[in-house]
Amino acid sequence: MGCFQFLKFMMFAFNGIIFLAGAAILGVGIWVKVDSGSILTFLGKIDNMPAELSQVLNVGYLLIAIGILLVVIGFLGCCGAMRESKCMLLLFFIIVLLIFIAEVAGAVVILVFRPLAEELFNKIGQEAVKSIKQGYGNNTDITGLWNSTMSTFKCCGFYNSSEFKDSPYYKNHNNTFPPQCCLNPGSTCTNGTITGCFPKIRKLIDDNTAAIVGVALGIAALELCAMAVSMILYCRIKSESV
Incomplete structure (x- = not known):
C-alpha cells in the first residue's frame, strides 16, 4: 500500500x-x-x-x-x-x-x-531565394519576415548575400544590400559579408546535436516513466x- x-x-x-x-x-x-x-x-x-x-x-x-x-x-x-x-x-x-x-x-x-530531407531543403531554398528576388523590398510580409530572421540569427539571405542583387530592395536603394548583411549595419552596405541563414542555422544544429539528442532522450524517458x-x-x- x-x-x-x-x-x-x-x-x-x-x-x-x-x-x-x-x-x-x-x-x-x-x-x-x-x-x-x-x-x-x-x-x-x-x-x-x-x-x-x-x-x-x-x-x-x-x-x-x-x-x-x-x-x-x-x-x-x-x-x-x-x-x-x-x-x-x-x-x-x-x-x-x-x-x-x-x-x-x-x-x-x-x-x-x-537524403529526401536534403532534397526538400533544396526546394525550400529555391523558394526562399525566389521570395527574396521577387518580394524583398516591395512586399511588406516577405520583407518583415526576412528582416526578423536575419536580425535574430545574424545572417544574410538563405545561402548568401548575392540573392539580394536582383531584389526590389537592391534596385531601389542604389545597389546596396540590407543593413543586416554587413558587419557595420550603421553604414551603407555595398558588399554583403555576413553568412547566409541556412548555413548558419545548419551549423548551429550540428554544433548542438549532442544537446538536442540528450534533451530528446530525456523527454522520451519521462514519457516512458x-x-x-x-x-x-x-x-x-x-x-x-x-
Missing part, C-alpha cells in the same frame, strides 16, 4: 507541475492574441527595440495549442491518480503514448529519409476494485 500511495503522490506532483506550466503558457498565448495592441504599445516604448520584435505575436497560436495539450495531460494525470479513475489514467496513457509514437516516427523519418506509472496505477486500481 505504501508504494501505491507513493506512486499516486508522484503522479499528482509531476502532472500538477505540467498542468500549471500548461496554464501559464495558455494564458500567455491568449494574452498575446487578445491584447496584441497593448503589447505592441509596450514594445514601442522600449528604447532601441527592433521593429521586427513584433513578429513574436505570431507565436500566440502555437502557445495556445501547447498550453491546451499540457493542461489536458496534467489534468488527466492529477485527477486520475488522486480520484483513482481508471478512465482518466487510460486517457492519460493514450495521449502520452500518441505523443511518444509521433516523436519516434519523426526521429525515424529524419534518420531514414535524410509517466506511461509506466499510469499503467501501474490503472492495474492496481483495477485489481483492487475486483
Whole structure:
C-alpha cells in the first residue's frame, strides 16, 4: 500500500507541475492574441527595440495549442491518480503514448529519409531565394519576415548575400544590400559579408546535436516513466476494485 500511495503522490506532483506550466503558457498565448495592441504599445516604448520584435505575436497560436495539450495531460494525470479513475489514467496513457509514437516516427523519418530531407531543403531554398528576388523590398510580409530572421540569427539571405542583387530592395536603394548583411549595419552596405541563414542555422544544429539528442532522450524517458506509472496505477486500481 505504501508504494501505491507513493506512486499516486508522484503522479499528482509531476502532472500538477505540467498542468500549471500548461496554464501559464495558455494564458500567455491568449494574452498575446487578445491584447496584441497593448503589447505592441509596450514594445514601442522600449528604447532601441527592433521593429521586427513584433513578429513574436505570431507565436500566440502555437502557445495556445501547447498550453491546451499540457493542461489536458496534467489534468488527466492529477485527477486520475488522486480520484483513482481508471478512465482518466487510460486517457492519460493514450495521449502520452500518441505523443511518444509521433516523436519516434519523426526521429525515424529524419534518420531514414535524410537524403529526401536534403532534397526538400533544396526546394525550400529555391523558394526562399525566389521570395527574396521577387518580394524583398516591395512586399511588406516577405520583407518583415526576412528582416526578423536575419536580425535574430545574424545572417544574410538563405545561402548568401548575392540573392539580394536582383531584389526590389537592391534596385531601389542604389545597389546596396540590407543593413543586416554587413558587419557595420550603421553604414551603407555595398558588399554583403555576413553568412547566409541556412548555413548558419545548419551549423548551429550540428554544433548542438549532442544537446538536442540528450534533451530528446530525456523527454522520451519521462514519457516512458509517466506511461509506466499510469499503467501501474490503472492495474492496481483495477485489481483492487475486483
